[in-house]
Amino acid sequence: MTNSSLILSLLLSMCAFIACKTQEPVSVSTYPIPPITQVSSPPSATGAMNPNANLSQRPKNIILLIGDGMGMTQITLGMLANGDKSALESYPVVGIHKPRSYDDLITDSAAAATAFATGKRTYNGAIGVDADTIPVPTILELCESQGMPTGLVATSTIVHATPASFASHNPYRKNYEAIAADFMDANVDVLIGGGKKYFERRTTDASNLLDTLRSLDYYVSDFRDDIDDLPTETLQNIAYFTADTDPLKADMGRDYLLPATKYTLDYLDHKSGQEGFFAMIEGSQIDWGGHANDDQYVITEYLDYDPVIAYAYEWAKADGETLVIVTADHETGGLAIQPDSTMDSLVTAFTSTYHTATMIPVFAFGPGSELFAGIYDNTAIFDKMVDLLELHDQSKQPD
Numbered sequence: 151m152t153n154s155s156l157i158l159s160l161l162l163s164m165c166a167f168i169a170c171k172t173q174e175p176v177s178v179s180t181y182p183i184p185p186i187t188q189v190s191s192p193p194s195a196t197g198a199m200n201p202n203a204n205l206s207q208r209p210k211n212i213i214l215l216i217g218d219g220m221g222m223t224q225i226t227l228g229m230l231a232n233g234d235k236s237a238l239e240s241y242p243v244v245g246i247h248k249p250r251s252y253d254d255l256i257t258d259s260a261a262a263a264t265a266f267a268t269g270k271r272t273y274n275g276a277i278g279v280d281a282d283t284i285p286v287p288t289i290l291e292l293c294e295s296q297g298m299p300t301g302l303v304a305t306s307t308i309v310h311a312t313p314a315s316f317a318s319h320n321p322y323r324k325n326y327e328a329i330a331a332d333f334m335d336a337n338v339d340v341l342i343g344g345g346k347k348y349f350e351r352r353t354t355d356a357s358n359l360l361d362t363l364r365s366l367d368y369y370v371s372d373f374r375d376d377i378d379d380l381p382t383e384t385l386q387n388i389a390y391f392t393a394d395t396d397p398l399k400a401d402m403g404r405d406y407l408l409p410a411t412k413y414t415l416d417y418l419d420h421k422s423g424q425e426g427f428f429a430m431i432e433g434s435q436i437d438w439g440g441h442a443n444d445d446q447y448v449i450t451e452y453l454d455y456d457p458v459i460a461y462a463y464e465w466a467k468a469d470g471e472t473l474v475i476v477t478a479d480h481e482t483g484g485l486a487i488q489p490d491s492t493m494d495s496l497v498t499a500f501t502s503t504y505h506t507a508t509m510i511p512v513f514a515f516g517p518g519s520e521l522f523a524g525i526y527d528n529t530a531i532f533d534k535m536v537d538l539l540e541l542h543d544q545s546k547q548p549d
């Protein structure tokens with residue numbers, strides 16, 4: 151071995167553990183495109199609102215897993231860092247959704263989650279309201295109205311855009327205290343996430359919403375207690391706050407998402423009757439790694455979420471009546487894996503500190519999963535879930 155190749159191999163071995171170098175963006179170009187109109191894409195064979203065609207079975211339960219900012223490259227990066235393995239490889243059905251918002255090619259998490267939750271394209275920043283700021287029923291609310299227990303779990307605050315859009319209605323995503331107040335009416339059976347202060351120590355009013363939750367027969371607990379100490383096989387609702395504000399990063403010791411997932415699925419399974427349940431579980435901070443243009447942050451958050459994706463698959467497989475859908479709201483960072491990358495040394499580049507317009511993969515397993523093949527609008531995720539759970543009648547709204 152020559153001196154220079156010895157130095158090279160030493161350098162490479164120093165960054166052996168998923169070493170990443172971030173390059174400058176290669177090029178940024180601007181192309182003129184025709185104005186975007188609000189015409190939905192034509193329903194494809196698989197994207198159509200006709201679930202009875204070739205539908206072998208309906209699910210009783212739906213688990214919706216949203217990796218915030220988890221585009222194809224984030225998945226690829228996480229998979230390579232995980233020895234070229236991802237839990238997503240178990241999922242037999244793969245589709246693609248088009249993630250834009252009502253008036254912007256680039257969606258934010260609020261408009262995207264509102265699209266999944268309500269089937270409506272809305273403006274960036276909107277939480278469970280349409281483009282005219284009118285509240286729209288969410289899939290979670292439709293399930294609740296059918297007597298199905300529901301759950302929301304996140305590694306952000308529970309009032310952050312993605313979970314908020316399933317259980318609250320607000321014209322602006324950062325009205326965290328108003329969003330927290332909406333949770334008092336939502337009757338979500340299990341809530342696990344950060345943001346305790348928006349309930350407990352409010353600046354917009356003097357109320358303590360933790361007391362309100364208790365008066366609504368919630369079992370209220372927080373990070374000082376273990377998830378394992380939460381009551382099981384109970385009919386009481388559960389609110390478990392994982393942090394006062396934002397939960398920690400995974401690499402700073404946050405480790406609750408998998409235990410919270412296990413708890414939530416067993417809790418909901420016990421509580422649900424013939425009606426089944428709905429759960430949304432978010433890997434919130436993959437997005438934050440993208441915003442920070444920090445590939446290690448993206449990787450560690452993806453690797454925190456991958457076991458949840460694996461667990462939901464195994465749980466649904468054992469259950470036999472559960473549909474699992476895994477997707478993202480949008481890509482974040484314009485991330486690319488660059489030439490000169492090896493399995494030991496990944497070279498990445500980001501083109502943005504915000505979200506991008508790239509289409510987003512959807513992975514599905516379980517009864518009804520076949521509906522998720524093909525290419526469709528992000529709103530179709532709501533339509534398909536409503537079709538599969540036969541919630542049409544309540545969700546029909548005059549246009």
Ligand SMILES: [Zn+2]
Pocket residue numbers: 219259437438441482505
């Ligand atoms: Zn974001």
